[in-house]
Amino acid sequence: ETGVTQTPRHLVMGMTNKKSLKCEQHLGHNAMYWYKQSAKKPLELMFVYSLEERVENNSVPSRFSPECPNSSHLFLHLHTLQPEDSALYLCASSRTSGGTQETQYFGPGTRLLVL
Amino acid sequence: EDQVTQSPEALRLQEGESSSLNCSYTVSGLRGLFWYRQDPGKGPEFLFTLYSAGEEKEKERLKATLTKKESFLHITAPKPEDSATYLCAVIGSYGGATNKLIFGTGTLLAVQP
Numbered sequence: 587e588t589g590v591t592q593t594p595r596h597l598v599m600g601m602t603n604k605k606s607l608k609c610e611q612h613l614g615h616n617a618m619y620w621y622k623q624s625a626k627k628p629l630e631l632m633f634v635y636s637l638e639e640r641v642e643n644n645s646v647p648s649r650f651s652p653e654c655p656n657s658s659h660l661f662l663h664l665h666t667l668q669p670e671d672s673a674l675y676l677c678a679s680s681r682t683s684g685g686t687q688e689t690q691y692f693g694p695g696t697r698l699l700v701l
Numbered sequence: 702e703d704q705v706t707q708s709p710e711a712l713r714l715q716e717g718e719s720s721s722l723n724c725s726y727t728v729s730g731l732r733g734l735f736w737y738r739q740d741p742g743k744g745p746e747f748l749f750t751l752y753s754a755g756e757e758k759e760k761e762r763l764k765a766t767l768t769k770k771e772s773f774l775h776i777t778a779p780k781p782e783d784s785a786t787y788l789c790a791v792i793g794s795y796g797g798a799t800n801k802l803i804f805g806t807g808t809l810l811a812v813q814p
Contacts, residue, residue, distance in 0.1 A: 590744075592744075617800060619800075626806065627806065628705070628803075628804040628805060628806050628807075629745075629788070629790075629802070629804040631801055631802065634800065634801070636800075642801065674742075676744050676745070678744075680800060682800065688800070689735065689747055689750050690735075690747075690800065690802060691747055692737075692744035692745045692746070692747075693744050694743050694744045695742075695743065695744045697742065
């Protein structure tokens with residue numbers, strides 16, 4: 587596979603469930619991101635991992651827990667979510683190189699519905 | 702406050718009818734402006750990166766330009782397959798190690814045959 591892949595593509599869960607979203611990048615990048623996209627709102631950055639260390643946690647509730655075991659894989663663990671957490675969750679990756687802002691490449695997203 | 706505003710929110714064109722999408726930004730120390738295309742239910746697809754005022758980039762029917770306050774995405778003789786939401790994003794000097802993109806809400810383009 588090429589680019590950035592995400593699984594599952596669709597997920598329906600109850601508020602008491604625990605689930606995980608998976609992201610894998612095949613681009614040789616060393617930074618990975620989680621974004622949330624809700625209807626009529628701009629993409630919101632949730633977490634950033636650079637060289638496998640978390641460098642950003644954008645005031646995200648603790649019911650979202652990221653994990654980055656290596657530079658190619660990123661997970662988002664979900665537990666006790668709320669209906670307002672229903673959205674498209676997007677993973678992205680980029681290469682970090684000094685002061686140059688490298689382009690972020692996105693996966694296809696996971697459409698999450700919380701009942 | 703750093704922000705990105707895109708206009709119009711929605712645009713309907715006839716096939717072959719050229720037009721432009723606007724992205725106005727307010728950011729401390731622009732370090733990069735990015736254009737993406739997003740189809741329904743899919744992730745954003747990278748189109749262009751612009752770094753400094755006066756820069757232009759082209760790809761097929763699309764051309765992106767940048768000034769100190771805004772960027773335009775010009776669409777020449779569009780086809781129905783150009784229908785999508787076009788997103789603009791910037792990184793400012795706050796970006797630091799996080800490479801934090803600030804996105805606009807997008808322009809929904811519909812091209813009718």
